[in-house]
Amino acid sequence: MSQWTFAPEPFDTADATALRRAYYGDVAGSYWRRPATEAEIDEGLTDDGAARLAAPTGRFVVGRHGGEPAACGGVLLLDGGRAELTRVFVRPGFRGRDGARLLLECLERQARGLGARRMVLNTRLDLVPARSLYVRHGYAEIPAYCTGPYMEIWYGKEL
Template sequence: MHTEGHDGPDATALRREYYDEVASRYWKRPATEAEIDEGLTNDGVELLTPPTGQFLVARFEGRPAGCGGVLLLDGERAELTRVFLRPSFRGLGGAGALLRALEEAAAELGARRMVLNTRLDLIEARTLYTRHGYAEIPAYCEGPYMEIWYGKELGARQGVPGNGDMA
C-alpha cells in the first residue's frame, strides 16, 4: 500500500469511483457527475493526513486498485472510511490486504481500536469486515447513511489472510 495525498490524480479518481458506487446503489440509479462533485465537496477528506488520519492507495501490478482512509476520533479509536476496491480487482485478496494496511496505519497513529459505520445494503462490505474480525457494536455516531456500526481491537489477528498480492 502506498500513502498518497487524497488529492493526487489516482486518489481523486478512486474517491470519485467510490462515491459513484455507494451513491448509485443508494439512489438505485447512476449518480451524475454533478452529484459526485457535490458529495465530495467538504467531505472532510483533508483530515486523512497525519496527525489526524491517513489515506492509502492500493496498487496491483503498479495500477491503482483501491483506496481507504483512517481518521483518529480520539486517543483510542480510529474510524475506517472510504474503503473501496475497483470491481476489476475484487476477488484477488486485495481488500484484506488493504484492511490490514489501514489497521497498521491507524495503530501507527496511536489508535488501539478501529470502528466504522456503513449501510445495511452494502452487504459485500459488511461481509468483508466480519470476515476480518470486525463485530457489530453500538452506534458511536449518527448520520443519514449510517445503519450499522462495527469495531475491532487493533493487533487482533482474526479473519482470513489475503494472498498479499496487493502492494
C-alpha cells in the first residue's frame, strides 16, 4: 500500500516553497555540476512564473510520503487544449518509491480537469532519469513548442 498522497496546493505555502527551492537547487546544481547557493536559488525563483500555477491557468501539486513533503509538480494551461508539465520533482531520499509515477498521474488528472487534452513539456538532455520517466509513461518526442536557455528536448502526450 502506498504512503503517498497528492493534492493541489498554493505554490507559496511553506511546504511548496521548500519543494520548489529543492527542485531548483537540484536541477541547477546538476547543470552547473556543483551545489547551487541559497542566493542562486533565490534569484532563480524570482519571477519564475509559479504564480500562474493556480486556477484558472494551472495547478501546483504537492506530494507527501508518510505526511512529509516529498514531491511537487505543476501544470500550466497553454492554448488549444494543451497543458505544460513543469517543475516535476521528487526529493532524492524519496526516489524509487513509485512517487514519480503517482505524481505524473495526478498532474495529468489536474490538466484534464483544467480542460487540457494534451500534455507537453520541455527538459534538458542531461536529465536522463527524467526523460526516461516521461518516455515510460507514454510521452514521445515532439517538435519544439517554445524556446529558452535550458530547453533542449520536448515531449508530448495525449490525455
